Amino acid sequence: MVNDSFDLYVLPLHRQMSQELGGVPSVHVALPPRRSGRGRKSDRLAIFLLFEGQHAFSRERIKQLMDTMEKVYFSTAGSVTSAMRVLVGDLNEMILKHNHRQANTGQQVVAHLSITVVRGGHLYLSQSGPSHGFLLTAGNVEHIHDAQTAGRGLGVSRNPQVRFSQTEVTNRMLLVLTSIIPKGWNAGTLQDAFGQPLKTVFRRFLDQAEGSFSGLMLEARVGKGELHYIRSSKQLGEIVPRRAEKSRQRPSRRPAVVPESDKQAWEPVEIPDDAPRRETKPPPPIIATPVDPGEARPSRTETLIEEPRLLSRRPAHSATPVISKALLGFGTFLGRVKQGLRTFLVRILPDEEVLTISAPFMAITAIAVPLIIITVAALVYSSIGRTQQFQYYYTQAEAMVQLAQTETDFNAIHDAWENAIDFLDLAEEYQTTPESQALRKNVLDALDRMDEVIRLDFKAAIAGNLSSAIKIRQMVATDQNLYILDIVSGHVMRAWLAGAHYEMDPDFRCGPGQYGAMIVDKIIDIAPLQRPTEENAEIVALDGNGNLLYCIPEEAPLAVALEPPDILWGEPTAITVENRKLYVLDPLTNAVWYYEGDENYQFREAPYFFFREEVPTLKGAIDIAYDSDRDFLYILFDDGHTTTCTFSTLKESPTSCVDPAQYTDSRQGREDGPQLTNMIFYQIHHTQPPEPSLYYLDPIDRAIYQFSLRLNLVQLYRPQVDFPEGLATAFAISPTRSIFLAQENKVYQSFLP
Template sequence: MTQSLEADLALLHVVGGAARIAPPPGTLAQLAPRRCARGRSDDALLLSLAIRAARPAAPSHLDHLAGLAAEVFFGTPGSVTSALREAAAIVNDQLVDANRSGDPASHHEGHWIGAVLRDNDLYLAQCGSGQAILIRPGSVIRLRSAEAAEKPLGLSLTPHVRYHHVEVRPNDLLILTTAENEVWSEATLSGLATLDLDQAMERLVAACDQDMTGLMARLVHAGSAGLQPTFSADVQAQKPAAPAPRRRTPPRGQEILARVKTIAGRAGYQALRGLSTLLARVAPGWQEPLRPDALSQRMLALTALVVPIIVVSLAALVYFQKGRREQYQAFLDQAIHSAALAQTRPSAEEARPDWEAALRWIDQAEAYRTSEESQALREQVQSALDELNRVVRLDFRPIVSGGFGSDAEITALAASATDVYVLDARNQIIRHAWGAPERGFEIDATFACLGSGERFDPMGTPVDLVIQKEPGALGAEGVVAIDADGTLLYCAPDREPALAQLSPPDVGWGRIQAIDVYGDDLFVLDPMTNAVWIYRASGGFFSGTPELFFVEEVRSLKGAIDLALAQDELVILYADGRLDRCRRIPGGSSEGGGRIRVECDPDPRFQDDRPGHEPSSQIPGAVAAEMTYSPPPEPSLFFLDVLSNSVFHYSMRLVYQAQYLPREPFPTEVTAMTLGPPNDLYLAAGSYVYHARPR
C-alpha cells in the first residue's frame, strides 16, 4: 500500500577534507509551489548540479541554473519523466549557448543528478557524472549510469537523460552527488543505515578524500519532517557567533501610536495632495486643490493605505489584461518561428532541435493562456516529434465506465479474448469483466473468487495472476493467482473457486515475485532464493516437487522483478532495466546422459535504428516495471515504463518498434499492464482499466 513520505535533509559541502558551512552551490531541495503545473503538486524535487570548466563557474551561476531547473520542473505538466527532461533541457540550453562563444576557458560541462519524491516512489534522473546511493539496513544500492556519465550537459542540443525508479521506505537514507567516482566504500555506507543525519554527515565527511557537493536525505513518514536542510554539530560549531544586538527600551504604547500617526499623516498628506492636484487638472469642477491639512489624522492615515492599494490594483489590472496577452503572443511567435524553421531543414533529423524548441515555446505561451491557435500548433509540432521518435498516441478508453471501485489499488491484470481479470490488492478482491473491446465490458457480479464473500484464510495478498487456458483446473478457461508464500487460487466464470498450496522447494520460499504459465508448466520467480521453479500440472492443478530452471550455472537473480515465457525462452526483467534471456536445451548425446543444459544470452542489448541511438543494456530514458510477451504471428515484448506512463514495444531481437502513449494523459500513474488476443493492450491507472489496440 502506498505510503506518503517526506525527506529530512542535510547539505553536503566538502572542501579540503572539511565540511563547509556555506550551502553547496547548485544544490536545491524544493516542495511544489502553491501554483504549479498539473501532476506536480505532490512532488518534492532534490537537485545537485555541478559545472566543470577551465575557469570555475561562479556559485551564483550554479544556483541560478538550479533555480531555473526547479521552475521549469514545477511548471511542466504530465509525467515525472517529461518534467525532469524539461528541467535538464533548460540547463542544457543555457550551457550550449555559453559554449558557443568559442572561448576554451568558458567551455562548460554540466553534471546533473535530480530526484523526485512522490509518496513512496523515488524517481531519479542523471545527466553527466553523478550517483544516487540508497542505504538500508544490510543493503547499499548505487544507482548510476556509465553511459550518462560520458554525455554531460552542454555538449549537444538534446540532453541525454538516464532514469531510475525505486520504491523507498521509511528510514531509508539517500545520498545525491555529482561526484565522478565511488567516494565511499560499502563498509562506510552500510554503517550509516542506523545513524541520525548529524552522525551520518560526520562519517561521510571524515571518509571523503575529495572536494564535493551534494545532499543527504532521511526519508520519514509524512508530517515527521520538512524539506529543511540540517547540518552536523561540528559544522554548526564552525559558524562564527553573531555579535549580540544592543538592547533598546521599547517605546510605550502611546508613543508607538503617535509615531504611526505621524508617519501615516505625512504619507497621507503627500498622497492626498498629489491625488487632489491630479483631479484638479483633469476634472473641470475641481478648480481648487483639496486642502489635506483640513482633514483629520485618521483620514490621512486611511488615505495613505488606500491610495497605494488602488495604484497597485490598477497596475495589476493592466498587466493581466495586456501584459499577459503580450507575453503569450511573444512566446507563441517564437514557437511559430521555430516550427517554420524546422520545415526548411533538409532532413527530418536536422529539424528535430527546432521542433523541440517550438514545443518549449508553446509550453511557455500556454502558461499564460491556451487558444485554438496554440493547440493547433502544439498538435502539429507534437505530430512531427512523434514521427521522428516513432511514438504512437493511442485513444485509451475505460473498459468499465465506473471503474472497479473508488478506492481500488489495481496491481495486476490478466486478459483473454473475452475476459479481463483485475487484482485490487488494497481491498483483496479479484474481479472479472466480460465482453469485448468493440462492444464494451461488464463486471461479472456472480464471479466467485477472492473477495466475493467466500473465505480463503490461507491466502495472503496475491502478488501476481495469469490466465490458465481451458480446460485448466476448473474445466474452463480462468485465472490463477498466487501469494508470496506459494498459495494458489484458481477461479473461472460460473465455477466454484479452488485453493491449493504449491509444494515448497527444499530450500523453502524466499518471496515469490512473479509467475507465468507456458503450456502445462507454471514458472515461479523467487529472487530471494535466487531461483526460478517449474511446476507441472496434474489435472490442471500445479503440484508435485518443483524443478529448478537453472540446473547447472545458477545466475544471480538479485533485483529480478518479472518474467515471461516466450515460447521456449525464459525472459527475466530486472529493476535496473536489464534482461536475461535463457533456454533449456535437453542433452542429446550419450555423453550428456540426457541432462538439461541452460544457454543464456551473455549480453542482451536493446537495439534502436533511429539516428543517435546506440545499443544499450536498458531501455534508454525509461524504467521498465513490468513485461509482457505477445505471441505469434508477431512475437514481441512489451515493457511498462512507470516514469512516462507509456509502453515500449520491442521485437524478439530487442529492436525498437514503438512507444505507445495515451492521446490524453492518464489521471494517475499506470500500475499494471497486460495483453489480450489478438492485439489488445490493457493498462490500469487508479481504479480504472483502459484499453487500446496498437496499430
C-alpha cells in the same frame, strides 16, 4: 549553418572582503565522457552553484556532489533542457532531504544553481534562484533575470522553479553570471567590455565591485571546440585571441525570440545620480539558427571549490516609516473618499435620501472600494506577467521549430523538436492557447515520424468509476473478460464485455480470505491460462506465501497450496503459465521455480529449479515471460534490461543465460544495447501465434513497445496527445488484439492495428 567550432574560456569571479580569491564556491566544467546519453556527445557543461544558509558541507562533499551532477547530466538522454530539468530535480531532492534531517539544528540551506551548456552553435542557460546573467555581444548588453520564474532557489519546495534561456553563440560573446549584482557596478561596468582582453574585463569587474561577491565569466572564441578552465587571473596573460574567420560571422536572418518586456535599454542596477550614464542599445535578440553538432571530444573535468560561505543578502528596507505615514494619512483619506462617495451617489440617485446614509456604512464602503480596485489591479498585473512569460517561452519554442526545419543532422533535428516541446511545456504553465496547442501537435507529429510511433486512440473501458482507493497493478484480458489486480487490497476484480464497454461484476470473488483450512494472503500477481479449466477458471492468482487461487466467474475460487521449494519461499514476485507449466519468480532466493501441470492445470508436484550451473543474479527482477516454442525465459529488471535464458535438460548443453540481453533498435539515430535510450520498462507480456511477440510497458511515457522474440524492436505505440497525464500502472492485450492501459484506478481500451 552556424559555426560550432568555438573554444570556451571559463573564468571564476570571486571577491571576499575586498580581496580577490582564486576560485568560486563550486564551479564545475566538463566535457562528455565516452559513454553518454543520447544527445550529450557534443555538450560542454559549466555548473555554477552557491549555497545560502548555515550548512556543514565539506569540500569533499561538494566535490562529490558536483561529480554526481556531471554524471546525471551526461547520462540523461534527450534535449538539453530535459537533461537540465533532471539535474535540477535531483539536486533539489537531495537538498530537501538534507534540510529535513537538519530541521532541528538550523543547518538548512538553499542552493542557487546556474547551468550553462554549449552545444553546436547554441548556448543554453538554466537558472534556479536569484541568479543574474549578462550576455555581452557586439554593442549590446542583455540582462537575463526573472525572479518570478527562477524562484528563491533549490531545497525549499518539492517542485523546483527553473528559468531557461537559449541563444546563438557568436565569436567573443561573453556571458557573466552572478548571484547578486555587486555594489559599485553600473551601466558602464559592462558597456564596451565585449571584445576586450579577458584580463582587462576580469580586472574591471573585480575592481569596481565593493564587498563580497561570486560570479562566473564564459567567453566563446572561434577555435577547435576546446574547453579551457582558467583557475586564476595569472593564467589570463597566456591566452592569445584567435583571429575570427570573417566568412563565419554573417548576420542572422532569424527573428528575435525575446519577450517584449525585455526589448528595452539595459538597466540592471541603480546608478547614483552623479555617476556618468551611457546611452545603451536594445539587448541582442536570442536567435535560433541551424546547429551542426561537433564531434565529441575526450572527457575533461575541472572543479574548483573554496570553503563554503554565506551569500550576502540585500539589506531589507524598514517598513516602519511606510506604515506610520499610512496610518497618519488614513483619516484624511477616509474623509476624502466619504465626501467623494456622497457626491457621486447624489448625482446618480433620484432623491436626497442618500445624504442620510450612516457614517459607519460610508467608512466600510471607503475601505472596500480601494481594496476592490487594488485586487483588480493585482489580477490585471498578474495576467500581464503570465502573458509575457508565455510569450517568451512560446517564442523560444517557435525558434526551435525553425531550427529543426533547417537542420540536416538527424540527431540535431530530433533534439530541436524535443527542445520545442520543453519550451511549450514551460509556456503552457502560464497559459494555453489554440496556437500553442496547434504548435504542440505539429511538433509531436514530427517526433512521431522520426520515432516511428503509432498513436492509439484510448477510450474509457469500464462503465462508471472504480473506487479512488484502487491501485491497479496487473491485468489479464481474455476474449470476453478483463481481470484486474488491485495491489492495495490484494483482490482480483472482473469486468465483462457488455457491448461497447466493460461492466464490473460485483459478485466476483478472488482474493485474500479463508478457504476451508487454508488462509490466502494478498494476491501479488495473476496469469492467464491458455484455455479454461474444467471449473471454467481463466486465470490463476498467487499470494506471497505460495498459495494459488483459480478465479472462476460466478463461483467461489478454488484454493490450492503449492508445494514449497526445498529452500522455502523468499518473496515471490511474478508468475506466468505456458504449456501447462507454472513459472514463479522469487528474487529474494535468487530463483525461478517451475511446476509441471496436468491437462487441467493442477500443479501437485514439488517445483524444479529452472537453472543449472549458470545462475544469473536476480536482484531487481520484477517480471517474467516464457516462450514455450523455443523454451526461452525472459526476465525483466527494474532498470529496464532483460535477461534471456534457454532451458535445456541435456547435460552436455545445460540451461544457459544471456545477461544482459541486447535490444535491437533499427530506427535512425538509435543504438542497440542492453537498455534503450530514455526508456524504463515496467511489465512484459508474451502473445501467442499467429504473431508471437513481446510487449513492454514504459510507465512514464505511457508507451508500449513491441519486440520480436529475439528482442528486435518492431513497433512503438503511444496514446493520443490528449491522453490524461500520469503514470501507466498496468497493461494487457487480449487474443482479439484489444489493448488495455491502466492509470491507478482507471482503465482505457484501444485496438492494435
